[in-house]
Amino acid sequence: MKRLINWHLQVWKEDLRRKPLMLRGARQVGKTYAVREFGKLFDTFVEVNLELVPEARTIFDKDLDPRRIVWELELLTKKTIVPGKTLLFFDEIQAAPKGILALRYFYELMPELHVIGAGSLLDFAIEKVGMPVGRVNVLYVYPLSFVEFLSAIGQPLFIDAILQEQSLSEVNHSELLDLLKQYFAIGGMPEIVLEWTQTQDPARVRDAQKQLIETYRQDFPKYANKYEIKYVETLFNQIPHFIGEQFKYSSIHGEYKKRELAPCLELLRHANVVHQIVHSAGHGIPLGATVNLEHFKMIFVDVGISQAILGLNLATWFLDRDMDLVNRGTIAEAFVGQELLAYASPKWKHDLYFWKRDAKGALAEVDYLYEQQSIVCPIEVKSGHGSTLRSLHQFLQEHPKSPNGIRFWSNNYLHADAIFSKPLYAVATLADTTQKEAMQYLK
Numbered sequence: 001m002k003r004l005i006n007w008h009l010q011v012w013k014e015d016l017r018r019k020p021l022m023l024r025g026a027r028q029v030g031k032t033y034a035v036r037e038f039g040k041l042f043d044t045f046v047e048v049n050l051e052l053v054p055e056a057r058t059i060f061d062k063d064l065d066p067r068r069i070v071w072e073l074e075l076l077t078k079k080t081i082v083p084g085k086t087l088l089f090f091d092e093i094q095a096a097p098k099g100i101l102a103l104r105y106f107y108e109l110m111p112e113l114h115v116i117g118a119g120s121l122l123d124f125a126i127e128k129v130g131m132p133v134g135r136v137n138v139l140y141v142y143p144l145s146f147v148e149f150l151s152a153i154g155q156p157l158f159i160d161a162i163l164q165e166q167s168l169s170e171v172n173h174s175e176l177l178d179l180l181k182q183y184f185a186i187g188g189m190p191e192i193v194l195e196w197t198q199t200q201d202p203a204r205v206r207d208a209q210k211q212l213i214e215t216y217r218q219d220f221p222k223y224a225n226k227y228e229i230k231y232v233e234t235l236f237n238q239i240p241h242f243i244g245e246q247f248k249y250s251s252i253h254g255e256y257k258k259r260e261l262a263p264c265l266e267l268l269r270h271a272n273v274v275h276q277i278v279h280s281a282g283h284g285i286p287l288g289a290t291v292n293l294e295h296f297k298m299i300f301v302d303v304g305i306s307q308a309i310l311g312l313n314l315a316t317w318f319l320d321r322d323m324d325l326v327n328r329g330t331i332a333e334a335f336v337g338q339e340l341l342a343y344a345s346p347k348w349k350h351d352l353y354f355w356k357r358d359a360k361g362a363l364a365e366v367d368y369l370y371e372q373q374s375i376v377c378p379i380e381v382k383s384g385h386g387s388t389l390r391s392l393h394q395f396l397q398e399h400p401k402s403p404n405g406i407r408f409w410s411n412n413y414l415h416a417d418a419i420f421s422k423p424l425y426a427v428a429t430l431a432d433t434t435q436k437e438a439m440q441y442l443k
Helices: 004-014 031-039 054-060 066-077 097-109 122-129 146-152 157-163 170-186 190-199 202-223 229-242 258-270 303-310 314-319 329-343 390-398 424-430 433-442
Strands: 021-024 044-049 086-091 114-119 137-140 274-280 291-300 352-357 364-372 375-381 405-409 414-416 419-423
Touching (some): 004 021, 031 044, 031 086, 054 097, 066 097, 097 122, 114 122, 146 157, 146 190, 157 170, 170 314, 170 329, 170 419, 202 303, 291 303, 352 390, 390 405
Parallel strands (some): 021 137, 044 086, 274 352, 375 405
16 A cells, blocks of 8 residues: 655655654554555564563663664564664654653664654653654654545546646546545545455445544553543544534533543544644734634544544445535535645644634634645635635635635636635645655555
8 A cells, every 4th residue: 555654754765864763643544554664675674562562662771872772672683783774663662752762862873774663652752751852853644645545446547637736527527526435434544445445345344443443442541541531532432523613612412621621632632533723813824823722623533433433324325326525514624634634744743723703793714724835825615516605705805915715625626716616636736745746656
């Protein structure tokens, strides 16, 4: 399965100023698989899972000298580690926080050795020991984007068609919308996509999604205190019901208070299970300079997992081939947010923003604000034909430094006034330059 991250790993390998690399992202988004595939490019690949092999954690206890660490790892793994020829991979590195600190000394004392650390709960360990700032490279990994999904299911020719930003014939446009409906139901978690490509069986996909959801639940005790687990579980189960809405703690069913739920929502964010969309005034770059942290929306790590929590009947979804996207507005909105994260530069963590005007008698809301060449671009998501763009025009009127807006909808390309309308499947046209280069690897 080809991924955008594979291209970035190869670029890192050849970079003469390379530093030890940390892969960050939620559980089961494909970090380990990507590194194992990457390891095939080296003479030797040495993988040490610091969660599965507890004795390996003690290697970091004496000191952080990389030469001693490598020598002890050779004894442990029975493999020779040669700088320039070996890829050394510390999986689940958060299980040994000192291992994160050791990366600094690999950079300073053994810069020729290719070293990667990864972990699904890495952010919690970094909070405790800190990040070796300036001594490591970072790449963020997300579920498969829609173009990666197209590659995985054997439809790579559509990737070029999307990137050309030209209207397609009705037959090709309709086929892409059908494939997008598949993605909405299946999502981009690698294990689920692989199940779909191998079986084409909605029941098998549903079971795989349920198993993955249970894996996320089994992680709760790893980062939540005993008394917090019930709040984390409640949020995990209910957030999919509020996608597309401004999040309010009072909307959570049960006798819960904000002071109980807010810290647990932060835990889910640190685990990268959910992503926050924060209100921004949108007057300029950076968008984070004018935020209101009290006003935010939430999306799940993956649209397929989100719908599985809601109990989506996959069999019905696939049987109804004529189903329009018009009634799938919240899914489409979450999908666009997921795509914006997937196509941003993976070298740093990106935030999502929206805009809302609360003036009496003049309410307006724009789904996303996007930085495009140092200009704030408002984005509206319309799962159907969505002709009303009052909020988008309102934003442009109040923000003269933003000359254009974008609407993602079910129709083909259209440019009218200051609004560029693009098909829902074309979020990749907003991708970072390096990500567009990486897309050539998917073919």
